[in-house]
Amino acid sequence: MTILRVSSQTPTEVIRSTLSDVYGLRVSDYEITVSTDPAYTNIEIYAVPNMLIEKTVIFTTDADQYIGYISIFPQLTNLYPEPFDYLINLLNESGICYNVDYDVIRSAYDGYVNKEIILERVVARGKKAINGKNAEITLHFDELNRRPAIDELGRVDYKTVDLFAIAEKGDILLTKKPATEGTHGITVRDEYINQQKGADVDLQIGDGVTLNETGMTYVSTTSGYIHFDSKKISVSEVYVVNNNVDYTTGNISFNGLVHVRGDVIPGFKVYGEDGIIVDGICQDVELTSKGNIVLRTGIKSTGNSLIMADGDISFGYAENVKIYSKRNIIIKKYAYNCDLYAGERIIANSSEGIIAGGVVRAFSEVSVKHLGSPGNSKFSVILGSKYFIEEEVTNIRKEKLRLIDAIEKIVLAVKRAELSQPDNVGHHKIGKLLEMKASFSSLVDDLDMKEKGLLSDNNVRDARLKVMNKAFDGVTIMFHNSSYTLKEEMSRVVFYFDRKYNEVAWINIKDMAAIEGNGEDK
DSSP: OEEEEEETTSOHHHHHHHHHHTTOOOGGGEEEEEOSSTTEEEEEESSOOSOOOSOSEEEEEOTTSOEEEEEEOOOSSOOOOOOHHHHHHHHHHHTOOSSBOHHHHHHHHHHHHTTEEEEEEEEEEOBOOEEOOOOEEEESSOOTTOOOOOOTTOOOOOTTOOSOOEEOTTOEEEEEEOOOOEEOEEOTTOOEEOOOOOOOOOOEEOTTEEEOTTSOEEEESSSEEEEEOSSEEEEEOEEEESSOBSTTTOSEEESSEEEESSOBOTTOEEEETTEEEEOSEEESOEEEESSEEEEEEEEEEEEEEEEEESSOEEEEEEEEEEEEESSOEEEEEEEEEEEEEESSEEEEOSSSOEEEEEEEEESSEEEEEEESBTTBOOOEEEESSOHHHHHHHHHHHHHHHHHHHHHHHHHHHHHHHHHHOGGGTTOHHHHHHHHHHHHHHHHHHHHHHHHHHHHHHTOOSOOEEEEEEEEOTTOEEEETTEEEEOSSOEEEEEEEEETTTTEEEEEEGGGGGGGTTTGGGO
C-alpha cells in the first residue's frame, strides 16, 4: 500500500479527478482518509499500478501569464525523488522568471519528498498593466446645456432650470485634471504588457476666457454669459435693456446675450446671437437667436409673433405664436394655438402643462400634462422627423433638379454643335461646356451625399408622446406616415409607433418600460 497526501483544503472532487486523470486509479483502488496532521488529507492506495508518471513536476501560468504555478505528482513506486535542481531546471525551461518565490518552490519540493500532491501552487506573480485615467473636467457653474433629470414617469422639474449661466470677471469657470499615463504590466515570463493611456480632453478657449499659469484652470476675463458645449468655453458680454424694448430703444441686434428686464412691445424685433432673456411680457414680436431663448413670463400674439432659436426655447405661456427650436421647447404653463416645432423634444410637465391647438411637431419626444382641452382638441401632434432637416432636404432636391436641368442643356448644346459643325469637335468652347458639365455632375454627387447624411440624422426609432394626465378626443397623432385620431378621452398614456404592424399604438404610462429599448418590436 502506498500513501500520498494532499492539502486538506483540496476539494474531494478535485482529488478524485487528479487520481483518475494523472494516475489512472479507480475509486475502488484507494481510500481518502483523515490525516493526523490537520493540514493534510491522506490517500491510501491499495492497488499500485506498475507505471511511472511521465511528468512529475509541471510549471504553468494562467491565460494572461500574470500568475505562475507549480504542480507536483509524486511517483507511486518507491523511487527516489528528483533533486531540487531538477525543479529549478524545469522552472528555467518554462520561462517563468519574473518575481519568482523560491521559498514556495522549496516548500513544494519538501512536500514532494514527503509524497504530497501539489496542485497549482503559486510560485510567481506578474504585474498587471494599469490603464491611465481620462482627463476630467470640473465645472464651477451650472452647465449651460444640462438636461434635467426625468424619472420613469417622465416627470421633470423645470422650475429650477435656467438655460443661462452668468459669470463675473475673474470667476473660475472650470478646472481640468489631466489624463494619466498609467503603468505597464509584466508577465511572469518578464514580458512587458502595454497600458492604455488616458484620453485627453481638447477644450478650446473662446472669447472672454483665459488659462492660469498651470494651464488647468479656466478663468473669465469679462462679465457675461457662459457658453460651454464640452469642446469650447467662452464668455460673451450681456446687453442689458433695463426697461422695455419699445420706441425708445428700437429693434435690438447684438452679437452676444440680450437681457430684457421689461417687456417687448408689439412690432419690435430682438436678435441676440448668443441668447435672449425677457423678464416681462412679449406681444406680436420677433425673437431670434443662435443660442437659447428664455421668456420668463410669456408671450401673447394675434398671429404675428415668431420665435426662432438654434438652442432651447423656454417660456411660461404662449398664445398664437410660431415657435421654432432646433433643440427643445420647454413649456412651464401652457401653449394655446401655437405652431411648436422642436428639433428634439417638447416638454410641458409642470402643474398646468397644457398644449392645445395649433401644430405640435418634435423629433424624439413630446411629454405633456394635458394634451388638448375641452373645445380645443382638433390639432395634430407629429413625431419622428426634424422639421429643419426636411426643409434642407427639400432645398437640396430643388438645387439638384436645377443642376440636372443645366447638365441636360449642356449635353444638348454640345450635341448640336458637333452635329452642325463637325469641325467644332475639340473646340475650346465645347471643352468649356464639358468642364461645366463635369463640375455640375460633381456638385450633384456632393448633394446626394449630403442628402443621405441628413436623412440618416433624421431617423429615430423610438419617438414617444407621453401624456401624464389627459389626452382629449379629436387630437390626431402622427408617426412617420401613420396617424391616429383619438375617438375618446384617454388618461396617463404613452403613444408610440409599432413597427411590427406599421401603426400608431399606445400603452398605459405605468407600463412604459415594456416598450423601452425597442420593446415594441419584440
